[in-house]
Amino acid sequence: MSTDRRKLFEVVERMPTFSQSVVRILHLTGSGDAAPKELVRLVEHDPILTMKVLKLVNSAYFGLGRQVTSIKQGVVYIGVNTIKHLAISIAAMGALPRENAAGFDMDAFWTHSLVTGSAARLIAQRQGIPRNDTTAWFIAGLLHDIGQVVLAHAMPEAYRSVLQGARERRVPLVAVERELLGTDHAEIGAMLGEHWKLPEELVTAIARHHDADGAADLPAMGKAVFAANQLAKLTDAGASRISAVERFPESLRQWLGLSLEGLVEALDGLPAELDAARSFVQLPGERS
Amino acid sequence: MKLTMRGCRGSIASPGPDTVRYGGNTTCLQVETAAGDTLIVDAGTGIRQLGLDLMKRAPVRCAIFITHTHWDHIQGLPFFTPLFVPGSEVLICGAFDPVYQKSLAEILSQQMQYCFFPVSDTELKGSIRYETLREGQVVQYGSATVRNIVMSHPVFDYGYRIEADGRSLFFTGDFEPPVNIYSPEDEEYEDYAAGMAAQRAVLLEMLRGVDTLVIDAQYTEAEYRAGKVGWGHGTYHTAIALAEDAGIPRVLLTHHDPTRTDDAHDVIYAGVLAERAGRPGPEVIMAREGLCLEI
Numbered sequence: 001m002s003t004d005r006r007k008l009f010e011v012v013e014r015m016p017t018f019s020q021s022v023v024r025i026l027h028l029t030g031s032g033d034a035a036p037k038e039l040v041r042l043v044e045h046d047p048i049l050t051m052k053v054l055k056l057v058n059s060a061y062f063g064l065g066r067q068v069t070s071i072k073q074g075v076v077y078i079g080v081n082t083i084k085h086l087a088i089s090i091a092a093m094g095a096l097p098r099e100n101a102a103g104f105d106m107d108a109f110w111t112h113s114l115v116t117g118s119a120a121r122l123i124a125q126r127q128g129i130p131r132n133d134t135t136a137w138f139i140a141g142l143l144h145d146i147g148q149v150v151l152a153h154a155m156p157e158a159y160r161s162v163l164q165g166a167r168e169r170r171v172p173l174v175a176v177e178r179e180l181l182g183t184d185h186a187e188i189g190a191m192l193g194e195h196w197k198l199p200e201e202l203v204t205a206i207a208r209h210h211d212a213d214g215a216a217d218l219p220a221m222g223k224a225v226f227a228a229n230q231l232a233k234l235t236d237a238g239a240s241r242i243s244a245v246e247r248f249p250e251s252l253r254q255w256l257g258l259s260l261e262g263l264v265e266a267l268d269g270l271p272a273e274l275d276a277a278r279s280f281v282q283l284p285g286e287r288s
Numbered sequence: 289m290k291l292t293m294r295g296c297r298g299s300i301a302s303p304g305p306d307t308v309r310y311g312g313n314t315t316c317l318q319v320e321t322a323a324g325d326t327l328i329v330d331a332g333t334g335i336r337q338l339g340l341d342l343m344k345r346a347p348v349r350c351a352i353f354i355t356h357t358h359w360d361h362i363q364g365l366p367f368f369t370p371l372f373v374p375g376s377e378v379l380i381c382g383a384f385d386p387v388y389q390k391s392l393a394e395i396l397s398q399q400m401q402y403c404f405f406p407v408s409d410t411e412l413k414g415s416i417r418y419e420t421l422r423e424g425q426v427v428q429y430g431s432a433t434v435r436n437i438v439m440s441h442p443v444f445d446y447g448y449r450i451e452a453d454g455r456s457l458f459f460t461g462d463f464e465p466p467v468n469i470y471s472p473e474d475e476e477y478e479d480y481a482a483g484m485a486a487q488r489a490v491l492l493e494m495l496r497g498v499d500t501l502v503i504d505a506q507y508t509e510a511e512y513r514a515g516k517v518g519w520g521h522g523t524y525h526t527a528i529a530l531a532e533d534a535g536i537p538r539v540l541l542t543h544h545d546p547t548r549t550d551d552a553h554d555v556i557y558a559g560v561l562a563e564r565a566g567r568p569g570p571e572v573i574m575a576r577e578g579l580c581l582e583i
Contacts, residue, residue, distance in 0.1 A: 063384065063425075064422075065422075072483055079441060079442055082444065131478060
């Protein structure tokens with residue numbers, strides 16, 4: 001795999017964002033009086049755009065004295081205009097086709113990412129994390145599966161077999177990835193996060209979001225992303241169809257004081273977040 | 289350390305009978321240390337006359353710090369005579385433009401392309417050295433130490449802190465204090481406010497112990513609220529408030545709006561002083577071209 005990994009990074013460097021984001025951002029910024037908070041919402045809801053903007057602002061190009069870990073912080077630090085220009089230039093590189101050779105459903109991926117991000121944030125709030133600090137948890141949830149996109153685009157044929165195998169044999173996707181590719185999307189996503197110099201706790205959360213055996217040792221953000229991922233699958237038939245809900249570790253049950261099903265009930269804001277995620281992925285006027 | 293305001297107009301040079309007293313040239317600050325080192329911040333049209341004055345004691349050796357590359361901060365550079373004269377040594381420092389991915393040298397040489405200006409930068413006879421600064425990078429220039437920090441403005445803008453002779457001065461370049469992009473009823477409002485507070489704390493740390501603050505104060509509060517939010521400039525009140533928060537004893541208000549007449553300036557200045565009469569806080573000075581202060 002070692003030679004392929006450089007190739008994987010190159011794929012991601014060139015990887016465009018979601019077509020819906022591109023349409024929305026160009027529409028919003030073309031009107032001339034775009035509300036900054038709308039722009040922030042658009043960028044924050046697109047995992048690839050978020051990662052690319054964070055990667056750029058933390059790069060040597062900017063030479064900033066402090067690390068930027070969220071889009072909002074970036075807007076305060078270097079201004080909404082700069083973030084807007086970055087988003088436009090990233091968006092202008094084109095859009096990911098919603099269909100791809102691997103048969104990877106980008107809309108379902110995106111919806112699942114948004115639900116996981118929102119759930120991770122709700123869990124953070126429930127665990128007493130100050131609201132101001134929960135953005136990083138949202139980003140961690142949003143990006144946890146980013147490795148899947150990398151693999152689907154870097155090796156479409158092989159990944160088609162992986163998806164098919166997981167679906168037909170009803171085996172967790174990570175297991176089939178390891179079997180057929182010698183790596184998995186958590187590892188690749190974490191490598192990408194490291195490569196792009198994302199904060200360590202975020203990289204750990206991405207790396208270990210399937211590590212049920214080691215869940216007891218996970219930092220809180222990692223625990224929340226693990227739980228949020230399972231919760232998102234439990235509440236979304238689309239996401240569970242390629243990768244079933246996994247064993248929920250006892251350590252997480254203790255940490256939360258709830259079972260996974262209990263957590264679904266306890267998170268008041270969840271139904272609204274699910275609706276918001278589904279409608280966000282659709283373009284206006286488009287029917288599911 | 290001595291500060292001379294060589295240009296304090298914002299946006300565009302505005303010469304004419306109505307701007308004689310405060311001056312029509314765009315931003316340029318000249319700083320002379322006791323040891324004779326010359327530092328210049330920004331190369332608006334005010335740098336033209338400064339160049340001619342410096343030539344009287346040629347060869348010229350100086351460092352120019354660019355806050356950002358909007359026209360009113362670089363347009364005088366092609367008319368800075370020392371650049372054309374053999375024997376001059378000019379160091380030009382500023383940020384890389386991360387959005388356009390161009391260095392300061394590339395951007396400045398673009399304004400000397402033939403369609404804009406008859407002499408190209410390759411024909412300059414002085415010795416010119418460019419230095420791209422990272423945020424927080426410290427530059428030692430002779431007896432002066434210069435630090436930078438990213439300021440809130442639509443383009444990447446460095447504020448500079450210059451220290452020499454045991455004194456210090458800070459110039460913001462263009463600066464609009466961040467405003468919360470959310471409404472108080474939005475869920476994200478407090479999160480964003482906390483981010484703003486953290487950013488302010490970093491700025492206040494940079495301003496700690498500064499003796500004189502030179503700051504963008506282009507608008508009145510009323511002008512600002514009537515459609516100038518997000519244009520990248522501050523008001524008289526936000527400027528003074530920053531000096532107060534940072535405990536800075538003297539503040540110079542600059543980057544005057546090009547439409548502001550001398551008489552209008554006098555009225556605003558009198559109003560600001562009247563409002564502050566009897567209150568503790570910084571000495572407030574309306575910057576004008578030619579104003580020379582011992583820092």
